[in-house]
Every structure is written in C-alpha cells, then in structure tokens.
Amino acid sequence: MRVRDPLSEVGNQQEKVIKSLEELLDDYSGWDNFRRFSREIRQMRRDQEGISAQTSELPKEMLGKSADDLTRQESAKLKILAHRQLEIARRFDALRSRMGQMQSSLIQMEPLVAKTLGDAVDSALRRAIGGQMRQIGNDIGNNRRGQAIQMQQEVAESLEELIDILANRREQELQRLVEKLDEAASELEGLRDRQAAIRAELKKAADSVNQQEKEQQLQRLTHEQQQLAAEVDRLSRQLQRLRAERSAESAAQAGSSMQQSGNAAGQGDADSALDAAERAEKQLEDAQQQLNQARREAEQELYSEKFAKLKQKIVGLIARQENIVNETIRLDDLLSAQENFTKGQQASIQDLSREQRTLATDTGIQADKVSDAEAFALALRGAIREMLRAARQLGHVETGEVTQKAEQIAQTRLQQLVDALSADDDLPPPDENGSSGPQGNLPTGDTIQIIAQLELLKSMQLEINRRTAELEEASLRRGGTLTEEQESELMDLAKEQGNLADIAFNLSQPTSVNPEDDPEDLPDVRRKSSLDDDLEKALKGTLPGSEDN
Numbered sequence: 190m191r192v193r194d195p196l197s198e199v200g201n202q203q204e205k206v207i208k209s210l211e212e213l214l215d216d217y218s219g220w221d222n223f224r225r226f227s228r229e230i231r232q233m234r235r236d237q238e239g240i241s242a243q244t245s246e247l248p249k250e251m252l253g254k255s256a257d258d259l260t261r262q263e264s265a266k267l268k269i270l271a272h273r274q275l276e277i278a279r280r281f282d283a284l285r286s287r288m289g290q291m292q293s294s295l296i297q298m299e300p301l302v303a304k305t306l307g308d309a310v311d312s313a314l315r316r317a318i319g320g321q322m323r324q325i326g327n328d329i330g331n332n333r334r335g336q337a338i339q340m341q342q343e344v345a346e347s348l349e350e351l352i353d354i355l356a357n358r359r360e361q362e363l364q365r366l367v368e369k370l371d372e373a374a375s376e377l378e379g380l381r382d383r384q385a386a387i388r389a390e391l392k393k394a395a396d397s398v399n400q401q402e403k404e405q406q407l408q409r410l411t412h413e414q415q416q417l418a419a420e421v422d423r424l425s426r427q428l429q430r431l432r433a434e435r436s437a438e439s440a441a442q443a444g445s446s447m448q449q450s451g452n453a454a455g456q457g458d459a460d461s462a463l464d465a466a467e468r469a470e471k472q473l474e475d476a477q478q479q480l481n482q483a484r485r486e487a488e489q490e491l492y493s494e495k496f497a498k499l500k501q502k503i504v505g506l507i508a509r510q511e512n513i514v515n516e517t518i519r520l521d522d523l524l525s526a527q528e529n530f531t532k533g534q535q536a537s538i539q540d541l542s543r544e545q546r547t548l549a550t551d552t553g554i555q556a557d558k559v560s561d562a563e564a565f566a567l568a569l570r571g572a573i574r575e576m577l578r579a580a581r582q583l584g585h586v587e588t589g590e591v592t593q594k595a596e597q598i599a600q601t602r603l604q605q606l607v608d609a610l611s612a613d614d615d616l617p618p619p620d621e622n623g624s625s626g627p628q629g630n631l632p633t634g635d636t637i638q639i640i641a642q643l644e645l646l647k648s649m650q651l652e653i654n655r656r657t658a659e660l661e662e663a664s665l666r667r668g669g670t671l672t673e674e675q676e677s678e679l680m681d682l683a684k685e686q687g688n689l690a691d692i693a694f695n696l697s698q699p700t701s702v703n704p705e706d707d708p709e710d711l712p713d714v715r716r717k718s719s720l721d722d723d724l725e726k727a728l729k730g731t732l733p734g735s736e737d738n
Contacts, residue, residue, distance in 0.1 A: 226309070227355045229284055233277055234348040237322075240274050241341040247334060256331050271330035278322030285313050300430060305361050309354045316347040360498070363491040369431055370484045373424065377440070377480060380421055381473045384447070387414055388466040391450070395459035404457060411455040414466065418447035421473070428480065436479035443472035492638060499565075500610040502555055503603050509548050510576075510600045516541055517579075517596060521588035535586055542583035545596070549576035552603075563692045564642035565606060568649060571685060572602035591674055601652065609645035639696055646693055653682055653689070 251263055259267070292306040313319070321344050328337035354361075387410060394406040421444040428437035450465035520538060524530060530538065556569035575598045582592035660679055664671050671679065 226284065226288055226306075227352060229280070230348055230351050230355070233281060233284075234345065234352070236273075236277055237341065237344055237348065240270060240277070240325075241338065241345070243270055244329060244334060244337055244341065251332060252334065254332055259332060267330055267332060271326045274326035274329055275323060278319050278326060281313075281322060282319040285310060285319065288313075297430075302362065304365055305354065308361070309351055312347070312350055312354060316343075316350070318344060318347045318351075321347070360491070360494050363487060363494055366431065367484065367487045367491055370433065370480065370487055373428060373431065373433070374477070374480050374484060376424060377436075377473065377477055380417065380424065381470065381477060383417055384443075384466065384470050384473055387417065387450075388463065388470055391454065391459060391463040391466050394454075395463050403459060407454040407457055407459060407462065410462070411451045414447050414451035414454060414462075418444045418451060421447060428476075431483075433480055433483040436476045436483055439472050439476035439479055443469045443476060446472060496610045496641070499555070499559065500607055503607050503610070506548065506552055506555070507600060507603045507607065509544075510596065510603060513541060513545055513548070513579075514593065514596045514600060517583070517588050517593055521593070524588065530586060538583050538586050538588060542580045545576050545580040545583060549573045549580065552576065562638055562642055563695065564609075564645045564649075567685070567688055567692060568602050568606045568609075568645055571649070572599040574681060575599035575602070598656075602649075605645055605648040605652070608648065609641045642692070642696060646689055646696075649685075649689060653686055656682060 247266070248263075251259065251267075254263075256264070288306050289310050292303045292310060295303040295306070321340055325337050325340050325344065328334075328340070390406065390410055394403050394410065397403040397406065421440055425437045425440035425444060428434075428440060446465045446469035450462045450469060453459075453461035453465060516537075520530070520534060520541075523534060552569055552573050556566050556573065559565040559569070575595045579592050579595035579599065582588075582595065656678070660671065660675055660682075663675055
C-alpha cells in the first residue's frame with residue numbers, strides 16, 4: 190500500500206494548520222499587547238505619583254543643601270528614590286520601543302490601529318517623556334527638589350495624555366475610518382469620471398469611418414485604459430483594507446473589465462473595447478453606491494460610539510444630582526419635625542450647596558464638549574441654570590419646594606438628554622449585506638445627530654409647556670401675580686423658548702449639499718423628526734415673553 194503521497198499531503202496540511210495557529214497567536218498577542226500598553230502606562234503613572242509624593246515629603250532640613258553637604262543617610266535616601274525614578278524611565282523607553290514595533294507590524298493589516306499607536310509614540314517623543322524621567326532622577330540624586338517636583342507634574346500630564354490616546358482608540362479609529370472612506374469616495378468619483386471620458390472616446394472611435402484615425406485613437410486609449418485599470422486595482426486593495434469589502438469587489442471587477450477593454454482596444458476591436466468599458470463604468474457606479482453605504486455605516490457607528498460615551502457621562506451626572514435631591518428632601522423632612530436646623534444640619538446644607546455648584550461646573554464641561562450640537566448644549570445649560578438656582582437656595586439654608594423643584598428640573602433635563610441620545614438605538618441594524626431599512630439606506634452621522642437633537646427639542650418643549658401651565662395656575666391663585674422667584678422662572682422659560690425656536694429653525698435648514706438631489710439616498714426619518722402640535726405651536730411664539738427673544 191502506497192502511503193507516502195497521502196502522508197506527504199497530510200504533512201503539508203499540518204504545516205498550514207501550524208502556520209494558521211501561529212498567525213492567530215500573533216494576532217491575539219498583538220491585541221493583548223495593545224491592552225497591556227494602557228495597563229503598563231497606568232501603572233507607571235501610579236509609580237510616578239508615588240515618587241512625586243515621596244519627593245515632596247523629603248525632610249525640610251535637606252532643602253538647599255548641596256549633594257556634598259548631605260549626610261550619608263540623606264544621600265542614601267535620595268539615591269534610592271533616584272534609582273526608582275530611573276527605573277521607571279527605563280521601563281517607559283522599553284514600552285515606547287515595543288509600541289513602535291507593533292505599529293510597524295500593523296501598518297498593512299490594521300492601519301487604523303497602527304495610526305493610534307503612532308499617535309501615542311509621537312506624543313511620547315514630542316513630550317520627551319523618557320528624557321524628562323531621567324532628568325528627574327538626576328535632579329533627585331543631586332537634591333534639586335524644586336526642579337524635580339515641577340518636572341514630575343509635567344510627566345504626570347504627559348502620561349495622562351498617552352492614556353487618553355489609547356483609551357479613545359475605538360472612537361479615533363472610527364473617526365479615521367470615516368475620513369479614509371471619504372477620501373476613497375472622492376478618488377473613486379474621479380476614476381468614474383475618467384472612465385466615462387474613456388468610454389465616450391471609445392464610442393467615437395467605434396463610430397469613426399476613418400480606419401487610420403480609428404487605430405490611432407484605439408492605441409492611445411489602450412494605454413489610458415490600462416493605466417486607469419491599475420489605479421482602480423490599487424483603490425480596490427485600499428478599500429479592502431478599509432473593510433469596504435463589497436465596494437472593493439466591485440472595484441476589482443471594474444479593473445478587470447478595464448483590462449479587457451484595453452486589450453480589445455490594443456487589438457483594434459473597438460466594439461468589444463466599448464462593451465467592456467461600459468461594463469467597467471457600471472461596476473464603478475456599483476462600487477460608489479456600496480462605498481457610500483459603508484461610509485454611512487461607519488458614520489453611524491462613530492456617532493453611536495460618541496453618544497455612548499456622552500450618555501455614560503450624563504448618567505453619572507444624573508446619579509450625583511439624584512443624590513443631591515434625596516439629601517435635600519431628607520434634610521427638609523428633618524425641619525418639619527423640629528423648629529430650626531441644628532448647626533450640624535446647617536453645615537450639611539452648606540456642603541450640599543457646594544456639591545451642587547461643583548456638579549454645575551462638571552456639567553458645564555460636558556456642555557462645552559457638545560457645543561456644536563446646539564440642542565444638547567441648550568439642555569445642559571438649562572440644567573446648569575437650575576443647579577445654580579438650587580445652590581443659591583441651599584446657600585440660604587432653604588431646602589423647601591423652590592429648592593427641590595430646581596434640583597428636579599436639572600435632573601429632568603439631564604434625563605431628557607440621555608433619552609435623546611438613545612434615539613439611535615431604534616434604528617434598524619444593517620443586514621448581512623450591509624443594508625438597512627426597506628431601501629437599504631442608513632441615515633448619515635449628521636442625520637443621526639439631528640434626529641437626537643429633534644427628540645431632545647420635543648421633550649424640552651413639552652416640559653416648557655408643562656411648566657408654563659403650572660405658572661399660569663399659580664398666577665390665577667394669586668390674583669394674576671407671581672412671586673419674584675416665579676417671575677424669574679418665567680423669564681428663563683421665555684428665553685429658553687426663543688433659543689429652542691432658533692435651534693429648531695437651524696436644524697430645519699438644508700445642508701450645503703441638497704439631499705433631494707438624490708432621492709433614493711434619502712433616509713426615512715419621519716418617525717424620528719416629526720414635531721408634534723405642541724412643538725409647532727411653541728415655534729410660533731405662544732409662550733409669554735418669547736416674542737422678545
């Protein structure tokens with residue numbers, strides 16, 4: 190029985206399996222290393238903070254002494270601390286080297302991840318982190334405490350920047366993917382235009398009755414068509430790396446058709462060249478449509494990532510605001526059982542006032558980050574206004590209805606934003622072919638943000654209507670007058686109404702490129718963006734005082 194050939198084939202297959210397993214291990218090792226980079230930098234930051242603390246705690250008696258004037262014990266203490274600092278510098282330099290090596294190995298397979306690593310390495314080199322760490326070690330060893338402490342702060346900030354770069358890897362990758370797909374779409378459009386021009390020239394050549402002129406045209410077009418085919422093949426490989434597989438496949442087919450067209454033109458067969466050129470043009474059109482779909486999917490994923498991060502931040506603010514509301518209610522309940530607050534309770538209320546102001550400041554940071562989304566910023570500014578109103582009341586040791594109402598309105602505004610940021614959760618996911626919805630169209634990232642802003646505006650408008658009605662009832666109970674606090678609230682509502690109307694008007698304006706120029710690409714956003722009767726009335730200025738805004 191001959192077993193040599195079958196065994197040889199088995200051996201070949203086993204070698205392929207081993208190679209595949211090694212490749213998988215390399216992939217997993219790479220990703221494990223990527224995660225490890227963040228962990229190691231975080232550990233270095235903690236170690237650096239420890240050294241900074243010990244540097245600050247060195248005995249005052251050592252201040253101003255030269256290295257020669259230090260006692261043996263003092264010198265030993267500085268030497269140990271300097272050695273630990275230099276060890277962190279050594280670890281950091283080794284880590285930076287590994288990051289650079291991993292970046293080089295991923296450039297072809299994972300260009301977006303490689304770019305993130307490149308950003309981290311560039312940041313480390315630009316800030317000269319390793320060199321600063323070594324300088325700190327030398328300063329400590331020579332008892333230059335002031336210089337060491339100052340540079341330790343700079344190193345801590347630099348390490349924080351590195352952590353931020355790596356922690357935001359997902360969002361950065363998606364942002365770069367969208368940018369790269371935009372560039373590819375622009376290039377593909379240019380290739381389509383050139384192919385259309387070649388096809389038109391081939392049509393003229395095919396219709397020409399002058400045989401000599403026809404041959405000259407075909408020879409010239411042969412070179413142009415083959416050159417364009419090479420460019421399309423290169424773009425196809427780029428699209429494959431950008432994971433726009435369907436577009437890459439169509440582009441590859443177009444490149445093959447272009448080669449056929451060029452070969453036919455070189456043989457003087459104008460009709461066959463024209464047929465292949467027309468086929469290539471159609472395949473490029475398919476590639477363009479599929480690329481647009483890939484761009485929409487990437488944009489949707491990017492905005493979902495951004496929304497998820499913002500939502501996480503706002504949920505944290507809501508939890509803190511809820512604690513303030515509950516504590517205010519608890520303290521107010523104590524007052525109902527006694528005549529006045531005790532000194533300890535008054536101190537607790539002042540602490541609560543400071544906590545509310547701190548929360549307003551943290552909310553302001555988020556408002557600055559979303560300033561380009563006007564509705565989001567408006568909601569957060571409204572929450573800040575109510576937080577500050579509550580903080581003032583608490584500062585006056587007031588825990589009653591006015592204070593609690595301001596705190597609860599702030600909490601409501603934050604919750605409205607979270608609900609609006611969840612609006613894209615209802616969007617249909619793409620199917621196995623990458624399509625979504627009845628026409629296979631996904632809304633763009635801008636559309637997703639507009640939908641979320643419209644959802645938020647609607648919620649805010651309903652709340653404005655409710656609070657206006659409450660003030661109207663209060664006015665009727667007081668014979669047509671309001672308290673000073675109620676008048677202030679009404680003025681705030683009127684101003685907010687005007688701002689809301691302005692934002693709604695801005696969102697209703699067409700973009701620089703009219704989407705109706707391509708009706709088939711229009712997403713169906715009617716379910717999300719339609720404004721109910723309350724919002725439409727509000728935009729006409731039905732709220733008292735809105736005509737001045």
